[in-house]
Amino acid sequence: MKIIVSGKIGSGSLGSGDHIISHRKAFFTSVAATVGIGNIAGVATAIHLGGPGALFWMWISALFGMFFRMTSTYMVIRLRPEDESSLSFATPMLYLEKYMTGGLRFIPRMVALLLLIQGVVLYNMVQVNSLAQAMHNLFDINTLLIAIVITLCVAVVILGGLKKIVDYCSATAPFVILIYVITGFFILILNPEQSIDALKKVFTSAFMPYSIGGGLVGYTVMQAMQFGVSRGIFSHMSGMGTSAFLQGANKDNPAAGAFMSAITPFVDTIIICSITGLVILSDSDWHYETGAHLTALAFESGLGSFGEMVVVGSLIVFALTTIAGFEHISERCFKYLGGKNSIWYRLAFLSVTFIGPFLNLRFVWSLSDIIIGITVIFHLIPLLYVLLKNNKEMRQELFDFADKNTTSR
Numbered sequence: 001m002k003i004i005v006s007g008k009i010g011s012g013s014l015g016s017g018d019h020i021i022s023h024r025k026a027f028f029t030s031v032a033a034t035v036g037i038g039n040i041a042g043v044a045t046a047i048h049l050g051g052p053g054a055l056f057w058m059w060i061s062a063l064f065g066m067f068f069r070m071t072s073t074y075m076v077i078r079l080r081p082e083d084e085s086s087l088s089f090a091t092p093m094l095y096l097e098k099y100m101t102g103g104l105r106f107i108p109r110m111v112a113l114l115l116l117i118q119g120v121v122l123y124n125m126v127q128v129n130s131l132a133q134a135m136h137n138l139f140d141i142n143t144l145l146i147a148i149v150i151t152l153c154v155a156v157v158i159l160g161g162l163k164k165i166v167d168y169c170s171a172t173a174p175f176v177i178l179i180y181v182i183t184g185f186f187i188l189i190l191n192p193e194q195s196i197d198a199l200k201k202v203f204t205s206a207f208m209p210y211s212i213g214g215g216l217v218g219y220t221v222m223q224a225m226q227f228g229v230s231r232g233i234f235s236h237m238s239g240m241g242t243s244a245f246l247q248g249a250n251k252d253n254p255a256a257g258a259f260m261s262a263i264t265p266f267v268d269t270i271i272i273c274s275i276t277g278l279v280i281l282s283d284s285d286w287h288y289e290t291g292a293h294l295t296a297l298a299f300e301s302g303l304g305s306f307g308e309m310v311v312v313g314s315l316i317v318f319a320l321t322t323i324a325g326f327e328h329i330s331e332r333c334f335k336y337l338g339g340k341n342s343i344w345y346r347l348a349f350l351s352v353t354f355i356g357p358f359l360n361l362r363f364v365w366s367l368s369d370i371i372i373g374i375t376v377i378f379h380l381i382p383l384l385y386v387l388l389k390n391n392k393e394m395r396q397e398l399f400d401f402a403d404k405n406t407t408s409r
Contacts, residue, residue, distance in 0.1 A: 044291055048287075077254040115240065240379055
């Protein structure tokens, strides 16, 4: 199975020289773009603001997210245009153009604009801001120095174009994810009683108010649901059409791409976010701290300085892979909206990267919730309509593909 990655190195333009990469690389790049600060800082803020039950609602959002990603990827592959230089090739705008007609013709461009804003401002700024805050709190490193170093690292990756982004993400993300998950799982095994108690808290507080001693305010079910779903969507990115940009550029059976796309929210949220959340809940500091700093403290409590360094290393790699992945997504949207100069666009992107560390953490996360909510409304409702129009055919193809592969084994 192969994925087409179009564009000459550094050009970012479709159709100017196709580069074929393995499906494995495309999948890992998609996972790398999805697994980011949301898996470390996002889970921490969700639990701090919504209580233990927020993790349960992150799981629910991921299960629905698997379905939405399948649908989006399936439709993009099935409607793949003959001309691969098309601006809507391997984007959610492809099926939106086909089904949003009449007075709804503005929706594809609106979704492209929202994804552009997400790439430049949201997933760029939140990643560097959370990373900078954690590095400053843990090691008292000057914020200006952090901003310069991060911006230079991002520049090295994105100025090389999509080929460099894919190579970097697929080479680094799988190993760092594995180390992070093993470390977190080891902490949970070392503290079985606290881990089991943490899991109980997740389920009980998801449906009942969670009270806290010591004069602290408790958490309501609505708080758990609100912050669990919002941080869950921020983490696995489902429902916004982002899966189409890499996993949708596929010449293979649409069902194959759909199933592969569904794995991403499972890895991101059901596995990685669960590890982060349970380690945090096994430690008492989650009432008082928030963000990536909270996760680092929880891992340090479990494995000392080694646990802290695993979080810091993961923060750096996760932030860079997510920023790189979203640079590609937002640049595709930039071109779809009529943008021409990729180099100037990337320089503008880097300027936002540099500004990110200096902004207020709460402001950045609040902004992310607003933008994500608007994007989901403009993309998810049309996607549900597209699903209703193609439900029978899609289900049949998915079932046939699953039966065929099950029988062949």
